[in-house]
Amino acid sequence: MTMASDTQMTQTQSRASQTATAKPTNWKRIFGLREMGVYYALLLLIFVLTMITTYLGQENYLSIQNLTNVIYQSSLTSIMAVAMTVILITGNFDLSVASVAALAAAVLVGNADAMGFWPAVALAMTVAMALGLLNGSIVQFVGINAFIVTLGTMTAVRGLVLIYTDGRSLSVKDPGVIAQMKAFESGKNDVFLLVVAAGIVCLALGIGSVIKSRSSGKSLRPAAVGTVIGGVILLLLALASGGELVVRTPVVYMGIFTAVVWFVLSFTMVGRRIYAVGGNSEAARLSGINVLRYKLMAFVLCSGAAGFAGVLFASRLRSINPAGLTGAELTVIAAAILGGTSLFGGAGSVIKTLAGALLLFSLTNGFNILNLGANWQGLIEGIVVVVAAAIYTVGNQGRAKGH
Amino acid sequence: MEKTSPIMTLRSVAKTFGNGTVALRGVDLDIVQGKVHGLLGANGAGKSTLIKILSGAFKASGGTISWRGQPVSWDSPKAANDMGVATIHQHIPLVPTLSVLENVFLGSTGAWRLASVSRKRFDELCERVRYWPDPDALAGDLSIGERQMVSILQALGTGADLIVMDEPTASLATDERELVYATVRQLSKVENKAILFVSHFLDEVMALTDQVTVLRDGEAVLRAETSTLDETRLAEAIVGKQIVELERAAEARIGPSAASGTPRLELRGLSSPDKLMPVSLSVAKGEVIGVAGLLGSGRSELIHAIFGADKDAVGDVLLDGQTLARSTAASVRAGIGLVPEDRMGQGLVPEFEIWRNLTLPALQGVSAFNMLPQPERERERGEEAIRMLSIKASSPDILVRELSGGNAQKVTIAKWMFSDVKLFLLDEPTAGIDIGAKTDILRLIRKLAGEGKTVIIVSSEFEELLAVADRILVMRDGKCIAERNVHETSEHELLLLAGGQGPKGQAVNGSGKAAGH
Numbered sequence: 001m002t003m004a005s006d007t008q009m010t011q012t013q014s015r016a017s018q019t020a021t022a023k024p025t026n027w028k029r030i031f032g033l034r035e036m037g038v039y040y041a042l043l044l045l046i047f048v049l050t051m052i053t054t055y056l057g058q059e060n061y062l063s064i065q066n067l068t069n070v071i072y073q074s075s076l077t078s079i080m081a082v083a084m085t086v087i088l089i090t091g092n093f094d095l096s097v098a099s100v101a102a103l104a105a106a107v108l109v110g111n112a113d114a115m116g117f118w119p120a121v122a123l124a125m126t127v128a129m130a131l132g133l134l135n136g137s138i139v140q141f142v143g144i145n146a147f148i149v150t151l152g153t154m155t156a157v158r159g160l161v162l163i164y165t166d167g168r169s170l171s172v173k174d175p176g177v178i179a180q181m182k183a184f185e186s187g188k189n190d191v192f193l194l195v196v197a198a199g200i201v202c203l204a205l206g207i208g209s210v211i212k213s214r215s216s217g218k219s220l221r222p223a224a225v226g227t228v229i230g231g232v233i234l235l236l237l238a239l240a241s242g243g244e245l246v247v248r249t250p251v252v253y254m255g256i257f258t259a260v261v262w263f264v265l266s267f268t269m270v271g272r273r274i275y276a277v278g279g280n281s282e283a284a285r286l287s288g289i290n291v292l293r294y295k296l297m298a299f300v301l302c303s304g305a306a307g308f309a310g311v312l313f314a315s316r317l318r319s320i321n322p323a324g325l326t327g328a329e330l331t332v333i334a335a336a337i338l339g340g341t342s343l344f345g346g347a348g349s350v351i352k353t354l355a356g357a358l359l360l361f362s363l364t365n366g367f368n369i370l371n372l373g374a375n376w377q378g379l380i381e382g383i384v385v386v387v388a389a390a391i392y393t394v395g396n397q398g399r400a401k402g403h
Numbered sequence: 404m405e406k407t408s409p410i411m412t413l414r415s416v417a418k419t420f421g422n423g424t425v426a427l428r429g430v431d432l433d434i435v436q437g438k439v440h441g442l443l444g445a446n447g448a449g450k451s452t453l454i455k456i457l458s459g460a461f462k463a464s465g466g467t468i469s470w471r472g473q474p475v476s477w478d479s480p481k482a483a484n485d486m487g488v489a490t491i492h493q494h495i496p497l498v499p500t501l502s503v504l505e506n507v508f509l510g511s512t513g514a515w516r517l518a519s520v521s522r523k524r525f526d527e528l529c530e531r532v533r534y535w536p537d538p539d540a541l542a543g544d545l546s547i548g549e550r551q552m553v554s555i556l557q558a559l560g561t562g563a564d565l566i567v568m569d570e571p572t573a574s575l576a577t578d579e580r581e582l583v584y585a586t587v588r589q590l591s592k593v594e595n596k597a598i599l600f601v602s603h604f605l606d607e608v609m610a611l612t613d614q615v616t617v618l619r620d621g622e623a624v625l626r627a628e629t630s631t632l633d634e635t636r637l638a639e640a641i642v643g644k645q646i647v648e649l650e651r652a653a654e655a656r657i658g659p660s661a662a663s664g665t666p667r668l669e670l671r672g673l674s675s676p677d678k679l680m681p682v683s684l685s686v687a688k689g690e691v692i693g694v695a696g697l698l699g700s701g702r703s704e705l706i707h708a709i710f711g712a713d714k715d716a717v718g719d720v721l722l723d724g725q726t727l728a729r730s731t732a733a734s735v736r737a738g739i740g741l742v743p744e745d746r747m748g749q750g751l752v753p754e755f756e757i758w759r760n761l762t763l764p765a766l767q768g769v770s771a772f773n774m775l776p777q778p779e780r781e782r783e784r785g786e787e788a789i790r791m792l793s794i795k796a797s798s799p800d801i802l803v804r805e806l807s808g809g810n811a812q813k814v815t816i817a818k819w820m821f822s823d824v825k826l827f828l829l830d831e832p833t834a835g836i837d838i839g840a841k842t843d844i845l846r847l848i849r850k851l852a853g854e855g856k857t858v859i860i861v862s863s864e865f866e867e868l869l870a871v872a873d874r875i876l877v878m879r880d881g882k883c884i885a886e887r888n889v890h891e892t893s894e895h896e897l898l899l900l901a902g903g904q905g906p907k908g909q910a911v912n913g914s915g916k917a918a919g920h
Contacts, residue, residue, distance in 0.1 A: 212779075221778075269766045275765055279752035286743055286750065287764040287818065288710060288735025329786050346754050 033391050035222055038355045041388070043360060049366045061369065062164030064241050068251070074361035075250040076101075076309040076352055077328065079302055081335035082258050083305030085353040086265070087298040088336055091278040091345025092139060094299065095132070095150040097306040098328035099157035104310030105320045106161050109170045117180040121311055128307020129300050131157060136299030140292055152274045154329065157183070163324050171319030178318055185315035189252055192245040195238045197215055198259075203231030250312050257305070262350050274298070334381070338388045359384070377383070409433040410471060410597045411457075411488075411565055417465035418452050418621075424795075424807060424874035426452040428621040429466060434565060437595040439587060441602065441612035443630065444447045444640055450616040454569050457599070458490035459483030489563035490708060491554045493570045499543030506542045507556045513699060528556050532586045548579030555586055565597045566590065584611055605634045616878065617641055635663055665724045667857040668826055670709065673718035678704040680882040681718060686859070691852045693872030693889070694861040695897045701742055701881035706828045709732050709859070710741045722826060725829060735764050740819030744830040745899050746808075746862075753804035753877055757796060758785030759805050765822035788817040809840030816844065827851060829860040833867060845871045865897040 033040070036086060046062065053061040060066075080097050083387045087094050104124040112120040135153055139146045172178055206227030213220055225370065265271035277283040285291045314320055338356030341348030367377050407744045415429040427449045432708045434440050444450045455461040456468070459477035470486055477483040480490070507528065522538065529535045534552050542550065551571055558566050570588070572580045584607065590596045591613075602608050608615060609629060624692050624878035625640040642839040666685040674681040679701050686692055694703040708716035711727065711734045720727045721736050734741075743749035751760050758781045762769050769780040785799025792813040796806060803811055812832060819827060829848070833841040848858050848871050863869050868875055869889055877885040877900040885900050 007641075269770055269774050269776055272759070272763070272766060272776055276752050276755070279754050280748070282743075282749045283752050284763070285731050286710070286741050288732045289763070290730070290732050346752065 001082050002363075014377065034340070037337065037391050038352050041338075041384070042355050042359045042362065045362050047368070049369070052370060056370075058369065061125040061366075064245065066365070066369075068245070068247050070358065070361050070365045071251050072248045073365065074357045075248075076256040076312055077331050077335060077361070078254050078314075079257055079303075079305050079309050079351045080328070080332045080359040081339075081357050082254075082261050082350045083302040084332050084336045084342050085348045086261060086274065086337065087302040088277045088341045088343060089265070089274055089345060089348045090295050090298040091134075091281060092298060093150060093343070094132075094135065094302045095147065095329050095333075096135060096154040096157055097302060097309075097332055098325045099154045099161065100128050100131050100303050100306040101310035101313060101328065102161045102320070102322070102325045103131070103157050103164070104166050104307035104325060105314035106170065106322070108311055108314045109172055109318070109320045112166065112172050112177045112181075113174045113312075116185070117177045124311055124314075125304065125307045128305045128310065132300040132303025132306075134295065135303065136296040139299070140295055158326070165320065165322045166172055167322055169319055169321045172189060181315040185249055185312055187249040188246050189249060190244055191252065191255075192238060192241060192243060194255075194396060195241075195245055199231045199234030199238060201231070202227050204235060206231055227349075250316075253308075253312070257308075258350055258354055266290065270294075276349075278342075280346070280363055297304050331357075331360060333395050334385050337385060340388075340392050356388075405818060408435075408472070410436045412469040413466065414469075415466040416453070416456060416463045416468060418449075418456060419460060419464050426621055427456075427463075429625045430621070431626075432616055434599055435614070436564065436597045436883075437591055439591045439600050439601050439611055440611040441608040442613040442618065443602065443605075443608060443615060443637060444618035444661055447477050448641075449621040450618055451569070452621075453618070454490060454492075454599075454601065457483070457488060457565075457567055458492075459488075471497060476903065481510075484561050484563070486565040486683070487562065488567065489558035489561050489565070491551075491558050491569060491571060497542040497545075497550055497553060497557075499541065501739055502539050503536050503542060503545070503553050504538035506553055507538075507560050509557065510561060518842060520556065524560065525556075528559050531559065532556065532589060534582065534586065546579075548575045548582070549577070551575060551583060551793070552586070555583070559590075563596070565599065565898075567599045569601045569685060570603060571600070572602065572604065580607070582795060605637050608637065609634055609751050629816045641741040666721075667723060668859075669719075669721040669724075671719040672719070673705075673708050673716060673720060675704055675708050675716040678713070678881055679708055679716070682883045684876070685885075686857050687859060689852050689855045690873045690874065691858045691860065691874040693868030694859060695865050695868055695875055696861070696878035697863065700878040700901065701883075702878045703830050704881065705878065706741065706830050706859065706861060710739060710828055712741070738825040739828065740822075740826070741828045742812075742815050742819070742830060742832050744834070746811050746815050747804070750818075751803045751811060756785070756800050756802055757789070757794070757806075757814055758782050758799040761785055761788055761799075761818055761872060764818055768822055778803065784821055788814070788820065791820070792817055792847070808881040809836030812836050812844070813840065816847070820918045825856060827856060827860075829857045829858065831863065833862060833864065841867075847885055865894045865901075868897070 049061045053059065078365045080101065083098065084094060104127060107124040107127050108120045111123055115123070131153065135146075135150055138144060138153075172181065206224050206229075210220060210223035210228065213224065265274060273284065273289050276287070276289060276295055277291050281291050281295075310325070311324060317324075332368055335357035336348065336353045337343070339349060339352030340356070343351060363375060363381055363384065366372075367374065367380075411432075411434040413430060415431065416427060417425075417429050418427040419425050429450070430453060432440075432442075432453075442450055442453070452461065456463045459480040462476070462478060468477075469475065475486065477486070483490070498509065501509070502519060504525055507525060511521070525538050532552075532555065535558075536545075536549060536553060536556075542553065545553065555566075555568075555571075571583050575583065587600065588611070591598050599610055600608070609632070612629045615625065615627055615637065616623050616630050616634060617637065619641065622875050625637075633874045667688045667690070668684070668686040670682055670684040672681040672683055673679070682705060684692075694702045694705060695740055704713065707713045708718075709720055710731060711720070712731050714729075717730065721737065722727075725737070727733055727737050727739075731741075747753055751827055752763070752770055753812040755763075760780075761784055762776065762781045766776050767773055769784060770776045782799050788794060789799060794806075794810045794813045794817070796810060796829070803814055806814065816829070816832065827848075832844050832848075836844075845867060848860060852873075858869065860871065869892075872889050874885045875889055875892060875897065876883050877887070877897060879901055889898070
């Protein structure tokens with residue numbers, strides 16, 4: 001039941017245009033470091049790397065070949081980081097993703113020969129999601145902090161991997177399974193049309209929203225501006241590719257997964273409630289939201305995404321080393337933090353997380369290209385994460401003072 | 404020993420916040436050593452802002468502050484403290500994991516944690532206020548009253564000459580209050596300290612203070628010696644003409660059409676272990692039930708049990724004859740809305756805009772295909788709520804954490820105005836908000852009742868209940884001890900009942916246990 005009758009609506013609109021004159025679009029905020037910092041950082045890094053490679057006379061960094069390569073390298077981490085963003089938004093935390101991914105990979109490799117590829121994938125995903133449910137249940141029903149619980153399960157699940165593999169590498173022997181794994185992971189797809197279509201849709205939606213707020217005299221929303229820019233970038237990418245944009249299958253999975261999560265978070269009731277649950281879980285509960293369900297679902301999603309990443313990882317290598325993916329959870333969390341996700345819940349964007357993951361992998365990639373040696377890499381990555389966090393924190397304080 | 408020149412003088416101190424809210428419009432205040440100066444005012448009148456300016460937490464945006472005749476400008480609580488101003492805030496910020504001793508000397512600059520010299524100073528402090536807490540007890544284990552006393556020791560420990568006390572007795576039991584009063588008298592009369600005593604309780608202001616300043620809407624509307632005043636005078640100064648409107652609102656009320664079909668709400672033996680004794684109740688459509696009780700009497704627990712927010716609660720809640728499942732989601736679906744006591748902690752998502760908070764319980768109403776919320780429609784709803792409830796906000800895009808108490812409260816109420824809510828549960832809806840907003844909310848409650856909605860309202864301010872309710876339940880120690888028709892009771896009787904001295908020998912179990920912590 002809405003209380004707004006037609007006459008009231010017109011009144012509302014006229015009021016809105018009055019207030020709009022008093023409150024113009026805050027361009028400074030939309031393009032400020034707080035909102036856009038991670039994109040600036042990514043662009044800056046790409047620019048610097050391009051300059052250096054050009055100067056050194058190496059192969060152009062900005063080639064489609066290299067860019068798609070970076071995206072491919074980041075795809076597993078990105079999938080986990082997108083799910084990590086969701087769990088961080090609900091105010092929880094999951095350190096166990098890399099261990100869960102490794103276990104899923106081990107389960108897949110260990111069973112694929114005997115039961116076939118797809119049943120083994122189903123089993124691996126089930127194991128992963130069950131672990132997510134376990135994590136979530138301990139956190140929500142026993143009431144232990146998620147950091148501690150998943151610190152424990154991270155170690156315990158890694159132990160399970162060792163027990164399951166008996167400390168040795170497992171590999172797939174069956175040629176049929178190997179072929180299926182190749183098809184599942186290593187296929188190449190021309191996504192030119194997809195990118196063009198996505199670019200046009202974003203551009204159209206964004207421009208539509210801009211025109212709408214212009215005509216009704218309201219201030220522009222950051223989301224509208226962001227959609228326009230995103231559309232332009234996608235179209236530029238398509239243009240630069242010259243009609244053929246071939247990416248590996250994991251990139252497609254990552255793109256689809258990110259798009260679905262982004263859509264759910266941004267445009268659905270479920271997404272709104274996820275933010276509310278993280279922003280103030282008691283207020284959400286007293287507004288009639290089943291907080292427990294959303295928090296549990298986030299754990300299951302996070303472990304499910306980890307399981308899927310593990311399946312891709314196993315399919316890529318067609319074998320699993322019990323120490324595989326060790327430490328990946330830190331990269332995953334770093335990507336989410338670089339994307340401005342709040343560790344206290346209630347705020348975060350999967351697109352920015354994606355940019356954060358790309359930033360980290362561009363750094364790695366740049367180190368490789370420039371032959372700078374891996375010794376420096378950890379130091380630089382660490383500094384980047386802390387500087388990003390500092391910018392978000394200081395940016396937030398500045399905003400609070402401004403009001 | 405009495406000095407005539409004040410230790411602290413405020414001249415036309417004003418404060419305007421960045422978002423345009425004017426909290427103080429030029430306040431003059433003289434605080435004299437050896438006197439207790441009472442500061443009164445409705446919530447939102449500017450008391451808290453004034454205290455924060457005195458304690459260095461805020462900077463005044465206009466006017467001058469003189470300390471011992473010298474103009475001063477503090478930019479941090481530490482600076483104020485060093486000059487000799489100590490503030491005891493309402494929400495006593497002790498470190499719960501440290502001992503009493505360590506809390507008392509939290510601000511001192513010595514290098515060692517457990518210096519024996521601080522123990523000696525602690526004993527001296529205790530001697531001065533004639534109160535001896537266990538120095539090694541953890542602050543987190545203390546009762547509210549004990550913590551209040553520790554804060555007083557803390558303030559004294561800084562060697563302050565002016566002690567600002569922000570509602571020190573607000574959540575204390577009677578004997579704990581007496582202790583605070585005795586300490587205040589001791590400090591002002593014997594030690595010649597100046598004390599600024601902020602309170603809501605007129606009787607304690609009359610009994611304790613020497614001078615009084617009353618703030619209203621950011622201005623000092625009354626400055627006088629306490630001996631020249633009486634409680635009625637104070638009450639008039641605090642509320643201004645608004646109280647007349649409240650009374651008018653009370654007169655305009657028509658009783659509910661009783662005995663019409665199934666009751667809107669029926670409680671059958673609703674109880675919760677250790678918190679709520681079984682309550683059975685039947686409420687008609689359009690009826691307003693007031694729940695009178697002190698803090699810890701089980702009044703909020705009753706509301707939460709009805710709403711299904713208390714997982715341990717047992718018993719049946721029937722809405723329009725239908726038994727409700729015990730979950731908040733089921734209650735919201737059935738048409739119950741809860742406005743909780745702690746509005747920022749329980750009622751609102753602080754980082755959400757007004758519009759996203761408003762539509763949270765009823766997203767379906769603004770969504771396409773029952774799943775995609777339409778932000779444009781939500782913002783229109785925000786505009787409408789702002790207009791309907793006169794929320795002071797320039798647009799629905801303002802974050803709720805930037806709103807003042809009264810306006811934030813209106814948002815928590817407005818959350819429930821856009822769906823088919825049949826039963827409103829309001830837990831202290833008028834606490835901490837200014838009298839204008841208070842009147843608005845009480846009027847709104849009567850309007851809702853007029854539309855056939857049922858309202859259960861909890862309040863510590865019994866005259867409010869008398870103004871707005873049809874029937875009043877009195878709660879104490881988790882029990883519903885009395886039910887009164889509003890025409891047959893008085894504020895006096897309600898106070899006695901809730902405070903534990905039932906005049907007609909009703910259900911007084913003589914435990915004498917004060918409102919719990």
